[in-house]
Amino acid sequence: EKGGYDYFMLKEIQEQPAAVADTLRGHLVDGRIVLDEQRLTDQDLRDVDKVFVVACGSAYHSGLLAKYAIEHWTRLPVEVELASEFRYRDPVLGRSTLVVAISQSGETADTLEAVRHAKEQKAKVLAICNTNGSQIPREADAVLYTRAGPEIGVASTKAFLAQLTANYLLGLALAQARGTKYTDEVVREFAELEAMPDAVARVLETVEPVRALARELKDSRAVLFLGRHVGYPVALEGALKLKELAYMHAEGFAAGELKHGPIALIEEGLPVIVVMPSPKGRALLHSKMVSNIREIQARGARTVVIAEEGDETVRPFADHLIEIPAVSTLLQPLVSTVPLQVFAAELAQARGYDVDKPRNLAKSVTVE
Numbered sequence: 001e002k003g004g005y006d007y008f009m010l011k012e013i014q015e016q017p018a019a020v021a022d023t024l025r026g027h028l029v030d031g032r033i034v035l036d037e038q039r040l041t042d043q044d045l046r047d048v049d050k051v052f053v054v055a056c057g058s059a060y061h062s063g064l065l066a067k068y069a070i071e072h073w074t075r076l077p078v079e080v081e082l083a084s085e086f087r088y089r090d091p092v093l094g095r096s097t098l099v100v101a102i103s104q105s106g107e108t109a110d111t112l113e114a115v116r117h118a119k120e121q122k123a124k125v126l127a128i129c130n131t132n133g134s135q136i137p138r139e140a141d142a143v144l145y146t147r148a149g150p151e152i153g154v155a156s157t158k159a160f161l162a163q164l165t166a167n168y169l170l171g172l173a174l175a176q177a178r179g180t181k182y183t184d185e186v187v188r189e190f191a192e193l194e195a196m197p198d199a200v201a202r203v204l205e206t207v208e209p210v211r212a213l214a215r216e217l218k219d220s221r222a223v224l225f226l227g228r229h230v231g232y233p234v235a236l237e238g239a240l241k242l243k244e245l246a247y248m249h250a251e252g253f254a255a256g257e258l259k260h261g262p263i264a265l266i267e268e269g270l271p272v273i274v275v276m277p278s279p280k281g282r283a284l285l286h287s288k289m290v291s292n293i294r295e296i297q298a299r300g301a302r303t304v305v306i307a308e309e310g311d312e313t314v315r316p317f318a319d320h321l322i323e324i325p326a327v328s329t330l331l332q333p334l335v336s337t338v339p340l341q342v343f344a345a346e347l348a349q350a351r352g353y354d355v356d357k358p359r360n361l362a363k364s365v366t367v368e
């Protein structure tokens, strides 16, 4: 049942193109984005004036990424919060607030309690969930299912990419409801999403050097991850994967924050993985990141750079270069996350750990 792989996680990483494709399927009907379940009126969706995303762990990172797309496409303010913090700080919620709960299992206690709190405060709740019939979608007013299929590996991989996909669908649905995107734009964005499974498959075909690098770095004391804009939550996700699977100190930073403290951590030989923005799509950010990499390389860091194919400016500063296909900026996390998953899984295996069942972790966390 592991399809020839030693671990479910490795199989699930390979299943990501299908997870993305299946999550998109059937959601564009006559030029309109449709949800799976909608116990809300179209007017309710139009009336939304504020979005909160609540989730835990990797699902939270997918939520951080949702903010970039939803705000850009809808001009609605989006706040993203850890579900375990949300209801304890009296968030401002009302009838026109949309609370988006993202959960693979649909049973995470913190997220479920956040949903209940939101409903008590009369907010509308939309669930993005991978498990049909689980508690969170049952209690929600609307549902978008991620169709990643059952995820057995404790560390989330294909469910994460499916969550990103569903988040984009939600962004487009809200944009359409509010009139911030016309049908032709929505159709165009959807077509771009439909091209992503192939892009993810291409990344998967080229990850062998990432695996070799992971084995080489297996005895590192720590690994830092840097990103900016959508690369920042990707860096957080890369670090979480490494902590969970390889039990290694790993931390993700916003590259712009380096000089505000974290650069003090840089020492000779420390691996730093950098997720680069597109040199064309985000030229200014790109040049700032190049200076960041120069700085850390000058201080002895071993730089591992994930960059768009053909990005030549970054090459001189990359001790190791990992190329990903050029895709539009907001969708880049779908491709940039994949090498980080492979890196963590391979490094953990090189250290002799069971990547399907990392110590101390459970697949669904049903206690607060």
Ligand code: F6R
Pocket: 056, 057, 058, 059, 060, 102, 103, 104, 105, 106, 107, 108, 111, 154, 155, 156, 157, 240, 241, 244, 363, 364, 365
């Ligand atoms: C990370 C991971 C966890 C989950 C988190 C939320 O690889 O698997 O951080 O993402 O526990 O779980 P769900 O999505 O089931 O609510």
